[in-house]
Amino acid sequence: MKKYILIAALMFSVLCMNVTAQTKSYPFEVLKTGKGKQAILFIPGFASSADVWNETKANFEKDFTCYTLTMAGFAGVKPQPNVTFEHWKTEIANYVKNNKIEKPILIGHSMGGVLALAIAADYPELIGKIVVVDALPSLSALMNPSFQSKENNDCLPMVNQITAMTDSQFYDMQKMSIPRLVENASKKDLIIEWSVKSDRKTFAEMYCDFSNTDLREKITTIKCPTLILLEAYFVNLKPAIEAQYKNLKTANLQYANKGLHFIMYDDPTWYLEQLNNFIK
Known part of the structure; x- marks a missing residue:
């Protein structure tokens, strides 16, 4: 009798673990979407859908x-607590492991590209290839060569500043900044809409935390093939760009x-050609 009770208890445990995995x-x-043995996981950039x-x-x-992601709090998706780059990186890796996705290709734009770098660096056996679309290991270091990330970075001032804005003030800020990021006129309103639909607290917390990120040393551990697609202007900053990637x-x-x-909107033919050559 004890044997059957033990078996039943084990079966119940396994069932509970399966339910937990499914509902995490x-x-x-x-x-x-799509079908094929090889998986591609797409990670959008800051405040993007x-x-x-x-x-x-x-x-x-x-x-x-x-597998196409929209991060919590961005572009109308419900926000969640613990808005940190480290948490998001870990949970994307956990999603790959828990769903037994074999050696996926990660494609990330902007912040999503840096997340792809961080995942490939911390979990080098988990990922097959990565594509980084216009992102650097440390964007802040490009603007400030003496930049060093802070161990205890205080994001409260930025959170207070952004959350105190009225809807019209925040919209005006995005309307001014987005045209510096995309030339394709048909996409500007769409990108602005994603920003204004984002949770303001998430927006501020992640902007602050992401600005404090520096992967220049960490990328040494990346083993998989890596394609870095950079916007046209960055060719003028080649020495600084290549210095950031020297450890990869x-x-x-x-x-x-x-x-x-x-880039996917402004130079689509070149962009898809690069992806096809690297992936297919």
């Missing part, structure tokens, strides 16, 4: 299983022919 909450929403990858996904869904031995740096930060 991650700090992002995921849309799964998964929709930023629509045209890219359409190019790959026939042959690949695509698998890096293949390519500079766009035209456009700004949203």
Whole structure:
């Protein structure tokens, strides 16, 4: 009798673990599309929606299983606590492990590209390849060569400043900043809309934490092939860019022919050609 009770208890434990795995909450929403043995996981940039990858996904869904993320608090997705770069990085890696996604290709834009770098650095056996779309190991260091990340960075002043803005003030701020990031006029309003639909506290906390991120040493541990796609202007800063990536031995740096930060919108033909050559 004791034997059967033990077996029943073990079965109940396994069932509970399975239910927990299925219901675990991650700090992002995921849309799964396409079909194929090889998986691609798309990570959007700061305050962006998964929709930023629509045209890219359409190019790959026939042959690949695509997992497209929108981070919690961005572009209308419900916010969650613990808004830190480290937490988001860890939970994306946990999602890959818990869902048994075999050696996925990570494609990340901007902040999403830095998350891809961090995941590949901390979990070098987990990832097959990464594509970094217009991102650097330390953006702050590009603007300030003496930059060093702070161990206990105080984000409260920025949170207070951003959350104190009226809706119209925040909209005006985004309306001024987004045209510096994209030339494609048909996409400007869409990107602004994602920003203004983002949770203001999440926006401020992640902007502050991401600005304090420095992966220049950490990327030494990345083993997988890495494609770095950079906006056209960065070709003028080649020595500084290459210095940031000097510890990433698998890096293949390519500079766009035209456009700004949203390369997928501003130089789409070149962008897809680079992806196809690297992935397919």
